[in-house]
Amino acid sequence: MLAGDVGLAEELAQDALVAALEQWPAHGVPANPGAWLTTVARRRAVDTLRRMQRRDRGHAELAHGLRTAPDDEPDVPDPDDLDDDVLRLMVVSCHPVLPAESRVALTMRVVAGLRTDEIARAFLVSEATVGQRIVRAKRALAASQVPFEVPTGPERAARLSSVMDVVYLVFNEGYAATGGGDWIRPALCDEAVRLAGLLAGLAPDSAEAHGLLALIQLQHSRRDARVDADGAPVLLHEQD
Template identity: 45%
Template structure:
């Protein structure tokens, strides 16, 4: 395997028998869910990203070769880990690095029970993954390299998905990952959770990576699925561990709140065929009320932390107390508005639009301005909302941005411009890399216009 190359379970298995297809899909699900923690467990010993990833990839190849004919093992993740461990030991022996090192590896495996089937449910495994995430977000790397490396190793995203997420060619992503690994190896970065001061320095980057992993799971940038719960669950686990490690950080608690609240609605976002179900059509009885409670509790913690911090700062200046919400706390507040609304019609759209307006003022993010317009159209004149949106965003710079075209389609439809709305939905569909999203957008285009030219 060449440096930076990654093997992923093949998505196109249409030529295989149904039984083989089922096994391959299961391998893909297991890999997406546990690859990061397998690599983390291996990296803890070796301290080498490339060695750990190569061993894990060897195990994946072995599973693809053997499981379709021999059956899926009773403990598939443990099988992958044992196989990866053995391949790593074989590589070490071939490299003649000495029996002492191999012996240390064996003792480390025995100490932490790496071969047992419960490994990836243990606290040690969670902390391994967290340590790996902090290493991937090391300040010696560029911001782009940190995100790409962590999403690749922890989130299981391939180069194509990463390229779409960062809006760059796949070759650029591959170069970032290779250079990042080499830089970490050259700096001899130890595999451990860094000091408190170092954690603070990297916390923002770690949060960003977890958020991106969840975003890719919530609405994948490519593929056939409307959602990838496996990635959402990876992000949720990491957010919970990070929130425990940074219990006094406002935005970290807000990140957990945001993921818990969005994750609570996952089961209602797809029908039995896997097709999208829009928020207004969702069965709210399918929402995870436990997840909503956890999300609201995390948001309350974030708000208390923010109030305590800003009050202390303001008192030191002799000023009246103010609370300046961070981007994640604003997004969590928006998610809370949706999660607590008794119905779609009863949603507080004015509050949501206000949060998005603050988010846009805080970050300058075009996405915030676009979603503000989407919310504002629920209570304001859509003609005025559309004009304000068109004046606020650079349509040429965002020519490939699906949400812009989709929201413009919705606004145009509300304005009675059905043909223009159909064109906007079609344009959004053309730029989408997600098959389920594309079908949804084309269906909306057909409903908005006469359907001519849409198949």
């Protein structure tokens, strides 16, 4: 959110992961890994923004002010208690300035971490089409200079339908994987069920949210019966 650019935010997140791979084996995993990664990414973002501003504007006064500004500003508490990091990012990414399919594809790539071929399979389109949608979405967000902040009230409610689409498609990828050696990806299924539960709690009067949760819980309950001990798929009439 601090970066204000989706592409830059992806690079900063990758830098934070590299830092973790370098430091955690030597010093141990911190008590709160998510907070550690967020702090590192934020500091990298501040450093990057300082370099960009010094390069583009060349104002010594501005550079001095940025050097002396505190790096760790306190987080502003969310008024609606949306404190799950993944769900917050999904709500932010599903910005209404983007067409519905583009915002869902972008969120599946940037937040859920799915590959382009997996997203293309979800939409039943080519990888090239998905790649173009994601590129155009990033450019549109940058050109519109939309604020990377978590909306509240009606503005948030208007985005939840797209967030539900993302959660549903993430579960589908976990339920029947696009590729790889495993027929099912349990971690994706578990995360989709968790997010669907949060959405149902966030929108207790939404029949769509509760319907989504019920649907994926029903399918998820059959997960262990769909593969044998070796991970091979079991036909429906042979499932226990």
